[in-house]
Amino acid sequence: MLKKILRGLFTLIGGTLGYILGEWSINHNFLTALGISTILSLQGILFIIFSIVLIGLIFYFISPFLSATIINSMDYLEKRVQKVPVSDVIFTVLGAVVGLVISVLISSLIRVESVIITIITIIVTIIIMVLFADISLKKKEEILNMLGNMKRLPSGKDGKNKNNAKEGSKVLDTSVIIDGRIFDLCQTGFIEGTxxxxxxxxxxxxxxxxxxxxxxxxxxxxxxxxxxKIQKELNIKVEIWEGDFKDINEVDSKLLKLAQLLNGKVITNDYNLNKVAEFQGVPVLNINELANAIKPVVLPGEEMEIQVVKDGKESGQGVAYLDDGTMIVVEEGRRFIGATITVVVTSVLQTAAGRMIFAKPKDA
Incomplete structure (x- = not known):
């Protein structure tokens, strides 16, 4: 059915084009050699009818090829569009419309009428439309988040509370989820917000x-x-953010970008991500730093009871651990491996990986 409709349309287009060409030929005296000088003469009318029929028949016979090309193009376009999310299509069209409006406003300021100026204006309009469509598609996530934040603008006391809750968002990275301590930390109530x-x-x-x-x-x-476990057992709001940043490949960079959009903080135990976030000005809550900060303070001269579990790197050393995982290096403690002894702290070393305690047996 579509092929028949397209064939009829192409034939009609061909006949119309034949009429235009026939009239134009007569008016510009291209057929004076045939004695045709005016469109009102019988020869002129016959020539126009001849032009209509000739070009109409030409378009009629070539219409199957043109129709096949159009149908194949439509099928290809339809298959491509089906793979594209609806949101991408909407933002692309909106961007193109904005570009068209801007180009029309700019072109309205040009008062010079010329064929060259018209062609240049059309080309510039197409370029601006494509540019704005591309920008709109790439900035889709940021636009959606901006619109979402506008809906949550404070209006009185309730609005203020909602805005503060949004600012309290904590973005979890992969390492801190696998680590598992985030569950215990949330269970204590020290983590607030979403x-x-x-x-x-x-x-x-x-x-x-x-x-x-x-x-x-x-x-x-x-x-x-x-x-x-966090979703089922804890009384804390958990939100799954469905967006993505397609122009960014690394997950860490996406996390920092999302934290900036939400005006929130990243929770991690990744040392490198911590440093990159500091450089970009993104607030970070590092669980390893928290664990080191809340470890009990041990001063030189204090005594503690420990169990030596293995030998150390240096000759004669033994190694023990506190309940929180802090390593204790015991000088001349190798002979006490497997035994519980009392030691005296000699020094404490704080490193990026944690705290290390050096001690010696009390009776040594």
Whole structure:
């Protein structure tokens, strides 16, 4: 049916074009050699009819090829559009419309009428439309977040509370979810606001959980279990952020970008991410730093009872651990491996990895 309609349209277009060409030829005296000088003469009318029929028939016979080209193009375009999310199509069209409006406003300021100026104006209009469509598509996530924040603008006391809650968003990275201590920390009530879990972090966890490496697979599944426990067992708001930043490849960079958009903070135990976030001015809550900060303070000269579990790196040294994982290096403690002894603290070393305590046996 569509092919028949297109064939009829092309034939009509051909006949119309034949009429225009026939009339134009007569008016410009291209057929004076045939004695045709005016459109009102019988020869002129016959020539126009001849032009209509000739070009109409030409278009009629070539219309199947033109129709096939149009139908194939429509099928190709339809298949491509079906793969594109509706939101991308909407933002592309909106961007193109904005570009068209701006180009029309600019062109209205040009008073010179010329064919060259008209062609240049059309080209510039197309360029501006494509440019704004591309910008609108790439900035889709930022525009959506901006609109979402506008809906949450403070209006009186309730609006202020909502805005503060939004600013209290905590974005979780993959490492801190797998680590598992975030569950215990939230359980204590020290974490306030909304826990934001980006969809690209969930994707990364799923890839780790499906890994062929047994260790990675265990870590990924542990992370997913932690998220389920947080959602089911804790009285804290958890939000899954469904967006993505397609122009950014690294997950860490996406996390920092999301924290900036939400005006929130990133919770992590990744040392490198911590440093990059400091450089970009993004607030970070590092669980390792928190753990080091709340470890009990030990001063030189204090006594403690420990169990030496293994030998140290240096000759004669023994190694023990406190309940919080702090390492204690015991001078001349190798002979006490497996025994519980009393030691005296000699010095405390604070490193980026944590705190290390040096001690010696009390009776030594």
């Amino acid at each position: 826990l934001v879990i980006p969809s690209f972090v969930l994707d990364e966890l799923r890839h780790i959980a499906d890994s062929g490496d047994g260790l990675k697979r265990t870590r990924g599944r542990r992370g997913l279990d932690i998220l389920n």
